[in-house]
Amino acid sequence: xxxxxxxxxxxxxxxxxxxxxxxxxxxxxxxxxxxxxxxxxxxxxxxxxxxxxxxxxxxxxxxxxxxxxxxxxxxxxxxxxxxxxxxxxxxxxxxxxxxxxxxxxxxxxxxxxxxxxxxxxxxxxxxxxxxxx
Amino acid sequence: xxxxxxxxxxxxxxxxxxxxxxxxxxxxxxxxxxxxxxxxxxxxxxxxxxxxxxxxxxxxxxxxxxxxxxxxxxxxxxxxxxxxxxxxxxxxxxxxxxxxxxxxxxxxxxxxxxxxxxxxxxxxxxxxxxxxxxxxxxxxxxxxxxxxxxxxxxxxxxxxxxxxxxxxxxxxxxxxxxxxxxxxxxxxxxxxxxxxxxxxxxxxxxxxxxxxxxxxxxxxxxxxxxxxxxxxxxxxxxxxxxxxxxxxxxxxxxxxxxxxxxxxxxxxxxxxxxxxxxxxxxxxxxxxxxxxxxxxxxxxxxxxxxxxxxxxxxxxxxxxxxxxxxxxxxxxxxxxxxxxxxxxxxxxxxxxxxxxxxxxxxxxxxxxxxxxxxxxxxxxxxxxxxxxxxxxxxxxxxxxxxxxxxxxxxxxxxxxxxxxxxxxxxxxxxxxxxxxxxxxxxxxxxxxxxxxxxxxxxxxxxxxxxxxxxxxxxxxxxxxxxxxxxxxxxxxxxxxxxxxxxxxxxxxxxxxxxxxxxxxxxxxxxxxxxxxxxxxxxxxxxxxxxxxxxxxxxxxxxxxxxxxxxxxxxxxxxxxxxxxxxxxxxxxxxxxxxxxxxxxxxxxxxxxxxxxxxxxxxxxxxxxxxxxxxxxxxxxxxxxxxxxxxxxxxxxxxxxxxxx
Numbered sequence: 001x002x003x004x005x006x007x008x009x010x011x012x013x014x015x016x017x018x019x020x021x022x023x024x025x026x027x028x029x030x031x032x033x034x035x036x037x038x039x040x041x042x043x044x045x046x047x048x049x050x051x052x053x054x055x056x057x058x059x060x061x062x063x064x065x066x067x068x069x070x071x072x073x074x075x076x077x078x079x080x081x082x083x084x085x086x087x088x089x090x091x092x093x094x095x096x097x098x099x100x101x102x103x104x105x106x107x108x109x110x111x112x113x114x115x116x117x118x119x120x121x122x123x124x125x126x127x128x129x130x131x132x133x
Numbered sequence: 134x135x136x137x138x139x140x141x142x143x144x145x146x147x148x149x150x151x152x153x154x155x156x157x158x159x160x161x162x163x164x165x166x167x168x169x170x171x172x173x174x175x176x177x178x179x180x181x182x183x184x185x186x187x188x189x190x191x192x193x194x195x196x197x198x199x200x201x202x203x204x205x206x207x208x209x210x211x212x213x214x215x216x217x218x219x220x221x222x223x224x225x226x227x228x229x230x231x232x233x234x235x236x237x238x239x240x241x242x243x244x245x246x247x248x249x250x251x252x253x254x255x256x257x258x259x260x261x262x263x264x265x266x267x268x269x270x271x272x273x274x275x276x277x278x279x280x281x282x283x284x285x286x287x288x289x290x291x292x293x294x295x296x297x298x299x300x301x302x303x304x305x306x307x308x309x310x311x312x313x314x315x316x317x318x319x320x321x322x323x324x325x326x327x328x329x330x331x332x333x334x335x336x337x338x339x340x341x342x343x344x345x346x347x348x349x350x351x352x353x354x355x356x357x358x359x360x361x362x363x364x365x366x367x368x369x370x371x372x373x374x375x376x377x378x379x380x381x382x383x384x385x386x387x388x389x390x391x392x393x394x395x396x397x398x399x400x401x402x403x404x405x406x407x408x409x410x411x412x413x414x415x416x417x418x419x420x421x422x423x424x425x426x427x428x429x430x431x432x433x434x435x436x437x438x439x440x441x442x443x444x445x446x447x448x449x450x451x452x453x454x455x456x457x458x459x460x461x462x463x464x465x466x467x468x469x470x471x472x473x474x475x476x477x478x479x480x481x482x483x484x485x486x487x488x489x490x491x492x493x494x495x496x497x498x499x500x501x502x503x504x505x506x507x508x509x510x511x512x513x514x515x516x517x518x519x520x521x522x523x524x525x526x527x528x529x530x531x532x533x534x535x536x537x538x539x540x541x542x543x544x545x546x547x548x549x550x551x552x553x554x555x556x557x558x559x560x561x562x563x564x565x566x567x568x569x570x571x572x573x574x575x576x577x578x579x580x581x582x583x584x585x586x587x588x589x590x591x592x593x594x595x596x597x598x599x600x601x602x603x604x605x606x607x608x609x610x611x612x613x614x615x616x617x618x619x620x621x622x623x624x625x626x627x628x629x630x631x632x633x634x635x636x637x638x639x640x641x642x643x644x645x646x647x648x649x650x651x652x653x654x655x656x657x658x659x660x661x662x663x664x665x666x667x668x669x670x671x672x673x674x675x676x677x678x679x680x681x682x683x684x685x686x687x688x689x690x691x692x693x694x695x696x697x698x699x700x701x702x703x704x705x706x707x708x709x710x711x712x713x714x715x716x717x718x719x720x721x722x723x724x725x726x727x728x729x730x731x732x733x734x735x736x737x738x739x740x741x742x743x744x745x746x747x748x749x750x751x752x753x754x755x756x757x758x759x760x761x762x763x764x765x766x767x768x769x770x771x772x773x774x775x776x777x778x779x780x781x782x783x784x785x786x787x788x789x790x791x792x793x
Contacts (some may be wrong), residue, residue: 021232021233033237041765042764045768047786053787057793074762110656
């Protein structure tokens with residue numbers, strides 16, 4: 001169990017969270033190497049199907065991250081994401097994937113430290129949950 | 134089948150030190166569709182770009198994947214490489230091996246290499262589904278908006294106007310001039326701020342290409358680079374500036390006196406006022422919250438019982454041109470611009486949040502900006518340095534780094550405080566030669582043209598420099614006393630003084646969050662607006678067509694603010710000089726055969742870019758490409774998968790997910 005390294009797929013919006021992850025890089029803030037990042041224009045672009053697909057392909061956790069409420073580059077995309085993933089979390093529980101394996105976060109372009117912290121926390125939580133059953 | 138080339142950049146040591154390039158290359162060569170994989174020290178350099186072009190030709194590549202720094206850094210650079218090699222620029226995919234991998238996993242080389250390979254595999258999968266996209270030409274509105282009439286905004290507006298473009302400058306105060314107008318002298322040359330600033334203000338107001346909107350604020354920005362639609366609120370002045378000649382009779386006779394904002398409450402102004410004698414425009418506004426007649430009107434309209442307050446209307450009676458207009462209301466203007474320069478400036482750190490300094494409780498503890506007003510010949514004391522009791526101070530302490538370089542407040546250095554503090558010391562000595570002046574500093578930072586020379590000059594002037602931060606200021610019967618440690622000797626002392634100047638740091642405008650929201654700007658951890666790139670794109674933002682100037686980016690001095698004003702102007706002129714721009718082709722597209730016409734996409738679109746249309750008697754969605762900004766909300770919402778987002782299609786994203 002101690003060797004278990006969960007695989008996380010992250011959907012990061014181009015304007016805030018992807019830039020936040022870039023800032024973690026330029027600031028050399030280390031975080032666990034468990035995450036693979038996909039750039040999307042907006043968290044509102046993330047079709048729930050993509051998340052389900054990620055779990056089907058063996059991801060242990062999925063992170064969707066957008067701009068803070070009110071800061072969306074496209075005005076309201078992050079609100080759509082918030083509603084969508086609240087529903088999807090319940091559905092995931094229903095099909096036997098713990099809701100905690102899906103995380104929705106807000107990370108601004110200035111929050112490199114926060115991004116690194118989120119990845120660290122999420123990795124830790126997924127290790128607690130263990131491999132998917 | 135796509136012929137994919139993979140190019141892995143070492144980025145000097147930046148990537149190569151953490152990622153095993155040879156291993157990554159080997160893995161890349163085995164990926165489906167990959168016919169070429171190469172590596173190079175710096176693919177962004179000219180020989181690197183040439184190598185990519187060569188490989189595209191030699192291997193007949195139809196897709197390019199570059200494993201390098203963030204696409205936010207060099208996506209455009211590499212898109213141009215593809216274009217110059219005859220490939221459509223949207224057939225490029227970048228795997229972010231630096232910011233998202235090597236820099237954050239430099240202590241876990243095995244994992245970093247494994248992750249890099251995954252990222253390349255995902256990028257290859259996405260690239261294999263990429264399609265050529267074509268930008269459409271869009272016309273450019275050849276006008277610029279400058280927001281903020283401080284020295285940076287003034288410079289930007291003048292430069293753009295001098296290049297022959299029309300400029301609208303919006304300033305929320307009744308005058309332009311910004312913070313600099315409040316200053317007395319400027320370091321290190323001790324030029325009088327007014328003497329160098331006010332001619333520029335006048336030049337701006339008289340410029341045939343500039344329309345000045347003072348007492349106005351930007352409320353909303355829509356559109357895109359080259360074609361912004363901006364809503365501006367012109368606040369009601371209650372004075373018709375067409376008729377007003379600025380003769381001054383009204384503000385000389387107005388009986389209402391309130392604290393002057395321009396003098397930071399140290400002096401008074403009237404209810405009809407210009408903020409300071411050299412204001413531009415030199416025409417007044419009526420402060421409706423304090424005007425007696427407005428209070429009367431409000432009483433009448435409220436229908437309250439009792440005796441109404443007296444109707445004053447003195448200004449109206451005395452105005453020789455009949456310019457007072459009580460009926461004037463706020464006006465909403467809709468204007469179109471091609472480029473926007475945001476130069477909204479800074480605010481001063483509020484030292485009342487440091488209780489041990491007693492600001493606000495002790496009369497003779499003043500902020501640096503208040504002290505500027507005391508020094509200023511047109512300030513509340515006529516330029517005499519006076520205590521609250523009207524006497525001249527004989528001992529003055531200047532405390533550096535108030536609210537700056539302090540983890541309790543702001544970590545950053547505000548850059549200008551050392552210099553202006555030494556300027557104060559110099560001017561105090563000049564005006565009160567027998568005064569003792571103490572500078573309490575952490576480090577003296579005098580990097581700038583002529584700055585160190587000024588420091589040396591002040592050092593030789595009998596001014597006492599004490600290295601140490603003041604722990605506490607106490608109010609005694611005879612004056613103030615400071616408790617501090619001289620960190621060079623390690624001794625603790627108490628010093629009695631008459632006056633303390635707090636050299637407060639510069640902070641973002643208090644409503645910077647709101648400004649950021651209106652202009653879609655990002656803010657750094659310190660709250661200042663983020664430039665596109667700290668070094669190479671210091672006045673661009675991540676929103677094309679919107680540029681930054683002055684201290685809204687970071688604390689800066691006047692030469693810096695002017696330079697950035699000119700830099701932002703150069704960027705705006707570059708944009709406005711183009712006859713047409715190319716639109717972002719990353720827009721939504723509808724597959725008519727799948728669309729059921731439910732129009733959910735229309736509902737979720739934040740930009741009203743989707744409308745119904747009838748095709749063969751069936752209602753289907755239609756994307757208005759000129760309005761679509763490519764957020765993809767519609768693509769995620771569509772129940773039948775009929776609407777897709779170019780550049781981030783379902784097929785591309787699914788391919789990326791499947792490649793994990």
